[in-house]
Amino acid sequence: MGNWPELERQYLMSTFKRLPVVLVRGEGVWVWDEDGRRYLDLVAGIAVNVLGHAHPSIITAIASQSKQLIHVSNLYYSIPQLQLAQMLVDNSCADKVFFGNSGAEANEGAIKLARKFGKLHRGGAYEIISASNSFHGRTLATIAATGQSKFQVPFAPMPDGFKIVPYNDLDALKASTTSNTCAVLLEAIQGESGIHIANVEYLRGVRDWCNQQGLLLILDEIQTGMGRTGKLWAYEKYGIEPDVFTLAKGLAGGVPIGAVLAKDHAACFAPSDHGSTFGGNPLACAAGIATIDTILREQLADHAEEMGNILLDGLRSLQTKHPIITAVRGVGLMAAVDVLGEQAQRIVDIALSKGLILNATGPSTLRMVPALIITKDEVEQALSLLDETMRSL
Ligand code: PLP
Numbered sequence: 001m002g003n004w005p006e007l008e009r010q011y012l013m014s015t016f017k018r019l020p021v022v023l024v025r026g027e028g029v030w031v032w033d034e035d036g037r038r039y040l041d042l043v044a045g046i047a048v049n050v051l052g053h054a055h056p057s058i059i060t061a062i063a064s065q066s067k068q069l070i071h072v073s074n075l076y077y078s079i080p081q082l083q084l085a086q087m088l089v090d091n092s093c094a095d096k097v098f099f100g101n102s103g104a105e106a107n108e109g110a111i112k113l114a115r116k117f118g119k120l121h122r123g124g125a126y127e128i129i130s131a132s133n134s135f136h137g138r139t140l141a142t143i144a145a146t147g148q149s150k151f152q153v154p155f156a157p158m159p160d161g162f163k164i165v166p167y168n169d170l171d172a173l174k175a176s177t178t179s180n181t182c183a184v185l186l187e188a189i190q191g192e193s194g195i196h197i198a199n200v201e202y203l204r205g206v207r208d209w210c211n212q213q214g215l216l217l218i219l220d221e222i223q224t225g226m227g228r229t230g231k232l233w234a235y236e237k238y239g240i241e242p243d244v245f246t247l248a249k250g251l252a253g254g255v256p257i258g259a260v261l262a263k264d265h266a267a268c269f270a271p272s273d274h275g276s277t278f279g280g281n282p283l284a285c286a287a288g289i290a291t292i293d294t295i296l297r298e299q300l301a302d303h304a305e306e307m308g309n310i311l312l313d314g315l316r317s318l319q320t321k322h323p324i325i326t327a328v329r330g331v332g333l334m335a336a337v338d339v340l341g342e343q344a345q346r347i348v349d350i351a352l353s354k355g356l357i358l359n360a361t362g363p364s365t366l367r368m369v370p371a372l373i374i375t376k377d378e379v380e381q382a383l384s385l386l387d388e389t390m391r392s393l
Pocket of ligand 1: 046102103104105107135136137138187191192220221222223248249
């Protein structure tokens, strides 16, 4: 490796624990380091590169949009933004869209929307109930909504107005609801904390509770959206519709973007309530259009379900061979493996040396969120590299 780690120490704030690899190129589910070594990438920029690396439709969209107009202020109309919003509305339960630039910013927007809704319709209620082990971003409001104290402690005190209750516990959520509550914010499948899946009765129960109480149900689909779970949106798996949901990560296949999507009754922003310089810029939206168009045209949500089942079956059979694996969880192409002890990082390191890129979401949990275009052969190669990794422990 060149002197990149030295440059990082000298010039970058120390916020990431990086693996000792410098990635310079990608194609499909494969990436190459600066020495020309190839890796099978099961992380995909953490569920971002839904079409894999260097997908022709994204390359074409970015190249042609960049020749027309990369950025223009939201003081004017821009066609890609309107077209992407229309595609999202046509293919979801939402009626209106607001574009930002990241997941945290999308959730900030949803939090502001819920507070405005509380002012208009719930006598000034402003509290948002979210769940333990959730992850909603790194801004102050989104760490306050995140149910993991490690993200909050260094930055206390937290902004007011957030309550965290145990996940998959409807009674706890009901007990925490007061006249101050304006919304519930949940992930249908918690990604960052290691693929924890909401029970169907729970999420349906939350939907009913929000209806009864006049609360907004906000689903954070930042990791689950864009076909990853086998449906375009995870809420479809539960037979419910949120009032508001948020997107980012895979929405533009790797170009930064975020979005708040809301049904008409919840889309209560008025002019000047919210905004963003870059949000919905033509380049990001052109990439978003190409991404959604490809997912729909190539039925990649169905493909994700099929490949996810092969991956999960394979992981379960590895579990029978390697007692270090204590649990396998997943939906579509969101998979996690729990391992004994605190060995997840060691497994990630060994896998990397064998040409497989994994992610440790905790000391004992591995996460896999590959590109939706992964093939059966590539899933099998990944499983065999993981098998080899486990054998060498
Ligand atoms: N919400 C969820 C469910 C996420 O998984 C993430 C990122 O991992 C975020 C929000 C934050 O997104 P970003 O890092 O783009 O701000």
